[in-house]
Amino acid sequence: MAAKTRQKSDAPDASDRVSRIREGVTAAILEHRLLPGTKLGEDEIGEIYGASRTLVRTALQQLAHEGIVNIEKNRGAFVAHPTPGDAREVFEARRLIEPTIVDHAIDAVSPAWLDRLGQHLAEEREAELRGDARASVRLSGEFHKLVAEMSGHSIYLGFLKELIARSSLIILLYRRHDTPACGTDHHAGIVAAIRKRDKQAARAQMLSHLREIEAELFLKDTAADELRLADVLGA
Amino acid sequence: MAAKTRQKSDAPDASDRVSRIREGVTAAILEHRLLPGTKLGEDEIGEIYGASRTLVRTALQQLAHEGIVNIEKNRGAFVAHPTPGDAREVFEARRLIEPTIVDHAIDAVSPAWLDRLGQHLAEEREAELRGDARASVRLSGEFHKLVAEMSGHSIYLGFLKELIARSSLIILLYRRHDTPACGTDHHAGIVAAIRKRDKQAARAQMLSHLREIEAELFLKDTAADELRLADVLGA
DNA sequence: TGTGCTCGGATTGTATAAAGTTTCGCCTGT
């Protein structure tokens, strides 16, 4: 019933125009087509989607609340540029919340859900196979959202959506170049644990999965000189 | 540095007009002056704050994202009316997050913070003493926000703000009438544990505090007949 | 008497216009 409460505000299939804009921009950011710091002009976006600035504005405000867009007064909206500190916070929150989410997901497991999970894994593998990095990164995030939906816990789902979106930016900014293949498919392991209804294993695998992602990041306290300047003077 | 990122979007002392509206309405809801289901007309609010509908609208959208206002298409904005299911989700999330928050708060403890905590406890006691129920309920929520600020974890802080706001509505809706005094001051105990830097005790006290609040609620699956109808047909 | 329909008022959704702010180029003066 809780999920219904939100049906009009952020339903995934909402056909109203502001949702289309929001989802279009979100997808572009999550697929790393829009880089952090990019200016998101209202006219520009409005023309693309054939909408007036009023609608673009509300969409951007929603994205700002989700943390993937920064709105600077009288200057406009920009794709967010999370700091290493933000990154640590995001992953700590994920390590706290996601093990609990898989727990709930196992409570709510059903053949239909297992089907969806399996189908998703197939999509992920396929994207990986054909080297489609953009689809890969998007699907990877959607896997976690799928588990959260499965848990039926609408608050955790909302929180996780924010965390996932930010994670995508963080990975783009701070992933090490020398990351070794990264092919090890943790998601499949998690699904296997869910299928066996083994909460202990599912929690553990989710946790190590998140740790591994974070371990692949390079989160120096002071990243680049320009970044350092921005942080120091931004205060 | 993470806190700075949000400075323009939801700074507590933001002097722009949309923030004033948002905080005014939020305060009214948190102090139980506006009851769940109350219609929040755009013109009405705009006239009160001397603002055009544009500004009121953005404020209401932000409140909707925080979960304390529902916006129904073509019908307007209403003070949210959380279901018992929502209530359980909110408190489960709080039980997950808040113990971790006190942990961090203890890591960041300092004389200045202890002062603020002590000062807050005094305010709470004073409001309780003079029977000011509205101030009491507001300060009670602000205590938890204060601890979250202290933790320095901006993501947890953001999540908690949402959870606190919803909790206030939930308590208003589902608190048992026969609740016995409720005078036991858990907050003081939590502060004492923080002062002693005793994480174990602080976590435990926070957890039992939250459990006790939830135990005072009457969360029948099907509340009233009218509610039941609304839920069943609302799907 | 009660049910169903229609029309009018009220309210929200969207677009556009007016006002304010920032930014950047250009020019002047040293």
Next chain:
DNA sequence: ACAGGCGAAACTTTATACAATCCGAGCACA
């Protein structure tokens, strides 16, 4: 040559006007 400042263009912010939708009163009719 270069620092500083003026000014125009571009953009955001706010207000207002117009269109679309919903709700309810009143009426017709069974």
